[in-house]
Amino acid sequence: MTExxxxxxxDDWHVHLRDGAMLEAVAPFTARQFxxxxxxxxxSPPVTSAASAAAYRERIMAAVPDGSDFTxxxxxxxxxxxxxxxxxxGHAAGIFTAAKLYPANATTNSAHGxxxxxxxxxxxxxMQDIGMPLLVHGEVTDGEIDIFDREAVFIERILEKLIAALxxxxxxxxxxxxxxxxxxxxxAGPNIxxxxxxxxxxxxxxxxxxxxxxxxxxxxxVAKREQHRLALRTAATSGSPKYFLGTxxxxxxxxxxxxxxxxxxxxxxxxxxxxxATVFDEEGALDRLEGFASLHGANFYGLPINEAMVSLxxxxxxxxxxxETAGSRLVPFHAxxxxxxxxxxx
Ligand code: NCD
Ligand code: ZN
Numbered sequence: 001m002t003e004x005x006x007x008x009x010x011d012d013w014h015v016h017l018r019d020g021a022m023l024e025a026v027a028p029f030t031a032r033q034f035x036x037x038x039x040x041x042x043x044s045p046p047v048t049s050a051a052s053a054a055a056y057r058e059r060i061m062a063a064v065p066d067g068s069d070f071t072x073x074x075x076x077x078x079x080x081x082x083x084x085x086x087x088x089x090g091h092a093a094g095i096f097t098a099a100k101l102y103p104a105n106a107t108t109n110s111a112h113g114x115x116x117x118x119x120x121x122x123x124x125x126x127m128q129d130i131g132m133p134l135l136v137h138g139e140v141t142d143g144e145i146d147i148f149d150r151e152a153v154f155i156e157r158i159l160e161k162l163i164a165a166l167x168x169x170x171x172x173x174x175x176x177x178x179x180x181x182x183x184x185x186x187x188a189g190p191n192i193x194x195x196x197x198x199x200x201x202x203x204x205x206x207x208x209x210x211x212x213x214x215x216x217x218x219x220x221x222v223a224k225r226e227q228h229r230l231a232l233r234t235a236a237t238s239g240s241p242k243y244f245l246g247t248x249x250x251x252x253x254x255x256x257x258x259x260x261x262x263x264x265x266x267x268x269x270x271x272x273x274x275x276x277a278t279v280f281d282e283e284g285a286l287d288r289l290e291g292f293a294s295l296h297g298a299n300f301y302g303l304p305i306n307e308a309m310v311s312l313x314x315x316x317x318x319x320x321x322x323x324e325t326a327g328s329r330l331v332p333f334h335a336x337x338x339x340x341x342x343x344x345x346x
Contacts, residue, residue, distance in 0.1 A: 003314045004344070005261065005277070005290075006152060006311040007294050007309065008290055008305055008306050009300060009306040009309060010035065010293035010294045010306075010310070011035050011036040011245070011293075012030060012036075012037040012038070012245060012246060012247050012272070013172070013195050013244055013245060013297040014040065014135070014195045014246030014247065014248050015037045015040065015247055016040045016042065016248070016249060016250045016265070017040075017063075018250075019043050019059065021058070021328060023060065024063045024326040024327075025326035025327065026249070026330070028063070028068075029201065030249065030269045031064040031065060032068075033306060035069065035070065036071045036073055036303070036306070037070070038073050038098060038135070038246070039057075039060065039074055039075060041056075041057070041075045041077035042109040042190070043098075043109065045112070047077050049076075050076075053074040053076065053090065053095050057074050060072045070242045071161065073097040073098075073301075074096055074097060075099060076099040077102065078099050078101050078113075078114055078120055079114065080114055080119040082123045084122055084125075088126055088130055091130060091132045092130075092319075098135050098172070098200065099133075099337065100135045100137070100174075101120075101136045103139065103254050106137050106139050106141050106220070107139075108202065108264060113137075117158060124215060125166065127169060127170075128168045128200070129301050131174055132332065133170040133171070133300075134170065135172045136159065136173055136174055136176050138151050138158075138159060138173050138221070140158070150221065151176070151177055151178050151181055151221050154318075155184050159184065163188060163192060167190065170191045170194070173192065173194040174195050175197050175200065177221045178228045178231070179227060179231035181229050182231045182235045184234065184240050185243070190242070191246055192242065193212065193296075194242060194244075195246025195248070195297075196232055196246065196268075197243070197246060197247055198268050198276050198279070199217075199233055199246060199249045199266045199268060199275075200223060201233055201236060201275075201276070202279065202333075202334075203223050204225055206226075208223065210221075215259070216257055216266065217266070219265050219266045220264040232327050236276075236280075237280055237283040239288045241299060242296070242300075243278060244284070244285075245297065247269060247272045248265075248266070249266070249268045249269035250255055250265025251267040251330050253330070266333050267332055267333060268334075269332075271319055271332065272341060273293065273310070274311065275333065275343040276289065276293060278339065280292070281314075281340070294306060304334065310341070310344075311344040313341070314337065314341060315341070315342045317339055318336070318338055319333075319335055319337050319338075319339055320332065320335065322335065
């Protein structure tokens with residue numbers, strides 16, 4: 001049995017670092033695990049200009065421990081009146097790595113999202129021209145569509161048409177949760193990729209209802225049936241360069257989760273790599289963890305591979321029930337559970 005693995009330092013291609021006190025609380029966890037991270041722009045108000053992204057990047061750097069080699073990669077929140085020139089200028093200046101499409105009202109702080117992709121076609125055409133990746137929250141928001149079907153319906157109604165209209169656009173289908181998404185990504189060209197979270201590899205929708213309602217297992221897109229979880233595990237561990245690590249770590253204060261109208265989001269940043277390693281071990285695919293965690297994403301984004309290395313060892317520890325830090329109280333993914341892999345502290 002493999003007892004230790006050493007891989008390139010991984011990157012997180014989808015994370016919510018928040019702002020203010022919450023940023024102070026959570027940024028050190030991501031900076032400890034990852035060399036770079038694609039930072040989601042769904043602040044309130046959202047990050048829609050290069051100037052606001054540059055200022056946010058400064059605040060992130062101030063929240064990361066001294067001496068950390070962490071680099072935040074910024075994204076632009078697309079709205080119906082997104083400006084192609086500002087976006088392209090921000091990309092050229094190295095401020096914006098990518099842009100994020102939230103369908104209006106799909107999830108946390110997405111009220112300003114795009115109401116119809118037709119409104120932003122000129123922006124998407126420019127992104128295609130300059131090779132700037134589009135990151136997609138792939139759910140329709142139509143209240144008549146069952147919440148468990150919203151991703152599959154988004155593929156049919158929006159995504160297939162979008163990539164047919166813009167065949168050269170680089171698209172990352174974020175935090176995929178269904179076998180339909182896996183089939184879509186597998187059958188698309190090399191410019192279409194997907195991130196997969198640790199929680200969608202570990203839990204199916206039952207996790208939200210074990211003995212009562214479990215708000216800490218609620219996120220968007222919501223976890224689906226077991227057959228979908230298994231399809232995601234096959235995709236993540238397949239070795240395909242189309243799939244890479246994106247935690248979608250989405251912290252909310254404990255009171256905002258444990259509420260009559262609890263927020264969507266799972267805070268997995270503290271033990272994300274350990275969580276993925278457990279999945280790859282269970283699937284007999286530890287030799288493919290490095291590709292998924294540290295190589296495929298950088299290659300897709302056209303960025304260099306990290307030089308630093310990280311080791312994990314087979315060794316048990318218990319995840320705390322909650323984490324109190326910098327004035328926030330947060331419940332981590334796997335709270336109270338035994339993890340079987342641990343990062344070797346250097
Ligand atoms: C995210 C958040 O809280 O910002 N929540 C989540 O459940 N993933 C938003 C998102 O990525 O959908
Ligand atoms: Zn997200």
